[in-house]
Each structure stands twice: as C-alpha cells, then as structure tokens.
Amino acid sequence: MSCNYTFNSGQFHNLEKDYYSETTNAGGGNYNTYGDFISGSKVDSTLKNFEYENSFSFTPSYGSSVQIDFVSEIMEYGNGYITQTPLGLNRILFSMSLDFNNRSDSESEKIINYIAERKGASKFMFQPIPRPGLSSSDAHKSLYSLKPYFLQEFICENIPTQIAYTDNNSIKLNFINDEMSALNIKSILHIESMSSAEKNIIDEYRQKYVLDLNPSVSMSREITIRNQAFQSAQSKSFYTTDGENVRKENLRLTFEKIDDAKLLKILSFFIFKQGVESFKFKVKRPDERTAEFMCMSIDHTYLYKGTHTVSVSIFEVPIKKRFIKC
C-alpha cells in the first residue's frame, strides 16, 4: 500500500485516495472519481454505485461508543460573561471506541493485521455494509460506519487485545476522525439519499432552540456561585458578591436506553449546535429553573439492537447565542 502526499496541483484538496480506485469505479452508474464520490454521495437523492479498496468491514460489539467533542477556547469576562472562540477550522473531534468482543482467532488476526498495516497513519474507510447488492432505498446504508453516522474515514493508532480463552479474543480500537468542521458538519448525520422520515427528524431537531427531550431521571447537577474573596494571612477572609450572573450550573444529562428515533433527535439537536449555539433547558425540581446552556461533548453508547445511551455535558451561559433565527 502506498500513500501519495504530494500536493494535487490546481486543487485545494488532494482528491485522490488510496482506497478509491478510478479503475474499479469506472463505468456508467458509478462515481468514477473520489471527487465525484465525496461530493455526489452527500447530495444525490439516489446514490450511485461505488466500491472502496479494502475497507474495514468488521462490525463491532455492543458496548462500543462514539464521542464527539467541540473544541473551543472559552474566555470568561467580568460579571460572568463568556465568549466561545472556535479553535481552528476542523474543531469537531469525532472518535469511536470500538469493542470487538469474543472474536475467533481468525477474525482477530484479520482485524489486527488490517490496523497494523496502516501503521497508525494511513486513513482507511470503515464500511461494514458494502454498496454492491444494496437496493436504491438501502443504498445509503453503505455510507454508515455505524448508524446513524455517515462518517467512514479514520485512522487508528493502537490495538489493545485481550485473549480471553482459546479462540476467543477481545480487541478495543479507537478510531479517530478530525476532518469535520462547520463546513461539513451536516454530513455527519445527513445525506440526501437517506429516508425522508429520518431527514425530517434531523431538520426538525437541528433547528430547535428548546430542549424538549427528557433526559433520564438520574442527573448530575453542579451549581457554582461566583463571588469575590479577599484573603490575607494576617486577617480573616472577606467575601462579597460579584455583580451579575453569579450562579452557573454544569449538568451531565443522560438519555438512557433510548430507541433509534430518539437517538437521532438528540444527536441532531446537539451536534448541529457545534458547541457554539446555546439552547434553553428547564431543570425540574428541586430548584426548578429554565436557563441557557451550551453542549461541549456528546457520548453515545450502543447497548443493544435499537437501544442506546447518550450522555451530554452542558454548561450554563449567561446570554443566548443562536445562528438560526427563531
């Protein structure tokens, strides 16, 4: 396997990939080049044919998880006001912690060899379901790494392996993608050829301002009070209030054992806000109150077929910040 790191003259991106062969994908009805594929597959209402070269096709076990972090620099000013400055362009970090439990020696060797051959540097496509053989209505499934994420290009640096018994091994892989930005964030969950019902959910919840999806009853709630203090070795401490916005809450919301539809709603709600848009959430008793929050990280765990758990860390912000008029 070779990697071509030379700049593709005349284009901002190098639109040639080791895993996308123009020879394999030649002919009508196919995305003939990687350039055609990467643009067309997102916007075509009917997905054309395509085939990767040697994709990672092993399906992970339940218990695997996905983490999405929005990288920002948070600056806090007097009176509790803050600004979120996006750090860099590709500031959406997407990673998958994948468990391959109870695998045979044969499958384990294939997984280990596949990752080892890429030496922690070559990107590969994680595609459990190949496009050939799928009907037009199911074609979009070939673009999932794990449903509902249309994100397939990853690197992997380590291969921790546990030998449980004869012919029974468990491998844990951490797949990383740092290619996502505000420019392409929509394509994490949305492509044009997916079902209308799912697109409608995404469109509805990505624009919502009020979080109307109930998290589980168990919740971590940290209330901090900001004040001013003067402390000296020669005297007792002096405390006074610090103007406005003295109270701030950090919450860890968990949506336990949710189904596929609620998962898509939650992800649509939080991902498209990118950690820079705020939303309104009503915290119930004790001390019921409605406040403005932002979300900086999302954890999604696959529990069982159609059952997931999502945890989000949110923190209170003093002022509303919205890109979408509502």
Add this chain to the structure above:
Amino acid sequence: MSKYVKYNECEVKINEENIFALSASLSASSSSSANIVHGGIIESYSSAVESSTNISFQYYITGEIDNIRNLTGDISCSGEFGGIQFSGAYLTSYSVSIKPYLPVVFSASFNIFSGFNDTLSTGNFTSESLELANGAHTTLSNINSSNVGMDNPQEINYSIDCSRVPNYVIGQEFPQDVRFGSVVKNLSLKGENIGSLINFSGKDFAKIEIQPKTNNNVSRGQVIDCSGIINSQSLQVSKNGLVNGSVDLLERVR
C-alpha cells in the same frame, strides 16, 4: 386469542430426532426495565442487554446412541418443543442420573441464540418398543475400593458443562457466532460400605467408565467416561448404620 394445549406425551425433537422426554421447559427473558425520565415520568420500557432463551428437558434413551451427547462440542442444533421451533441452540449442560432399579434419566440444557417461533401445537412420541436403561444393570469399570474407596455405588450422577460465549455485533438481535469455551466433566459417586478413606489431596487420579444398559443387557447411550482428579469426598455415619460417602471426580476436557 389464547390457546390451551394439553400434552399426554412430552414431544421434543433435536435435529429432527424425536426424544422420549419426561419433562421440558423453555424460558426467555429480555431484562427489560422502565425508562424513567426527568420529572419522574415512565416514558417506556426497554432492555439494555441481549435477551436470553434456554430450553431444558429430561429424557430416556431408547437407542444405543444418544445423539445429544454428541452436541457437547463446537456444534449447534435445531429443535422443536411442543411445536415451538428453534435453531442456533448450543448444549450447555448434559447430565445422567443412575439409581438402582430405576430407569436411567438423562438431562440436557441448551441456550438458544437464534430465536424461536411461538406457535404451539400438539404432538406425541411414538416408538415400536421402549426398552429403557435400568440403573441396576449398569456396567461399571474401575469402581472399586482401591480406586475410589467404594465397591458398590448407590447413586451415580454425571454431567458435562459446556461454556458458550455469544458474539453479538451492533445492529443484530442474535449473535454473529458463538465461541466455544470450557468443557468440564463431573462424576459423583454415592455409596455405603466405604472401605478406607481416600488420600484426598486434589491430585489423585481416577479413570471411570459407566455403560447404562437395559434389563436385557442392551446398551443405552454411549459409555460415560471421566478420567480426572478426585476433587472432593465426604463421609457420613449414623447410629447403627454403615458409613456412607461420596466421591467427586472432575475432568477438564477443554
């Protein structure tokens, strides 16, 4: 509509072979629990883990080969129980109970990993002649006082336990495959007139073979064998009684 089915005979089939079962049970559980959301409302019920289904039955052997015994390896089977059909079943426990002048009873338990249909129907076990193994006609090898400390066992219990580890992958209700784990044989002999106490150290080795037979000296099922260590023994005595005892053997096959 509810359907009530009465069974005069207990019909069980494994790999298309009728089994003369005494009793059978099938159980399935989903581990579902309530999802309680912020504010205390019960929003739904769901399970966070895979569902489990198992079937177990006691049976008599009516031929010289017990095909269920052959399922202790890395092999699955299909079957039918009262019209409920299942597949992707793996034997997890196989046992034999031998008592004098009583029919030898065999038991088997399976984990079902590929689901089942739920249509009940009636059926019956038919056979031209049923000649069962009798505990009093069991052929014993190497059971003597010098080997295991008793000459005439009153009760023999034998079991093979097979560990099965399913490999569930994301998006699937049933496992992609099932890993074959440990296989352990246990043989327990109970008897009286114990000669001498065995020098039990956990390292004493014994090899025992048992062949259940009918009153007419015809074999029923394969030879039951266990060659392993004596891992426990016990002695009991009461007033005016003989010393009773038991010896347990353990063989780790895999």
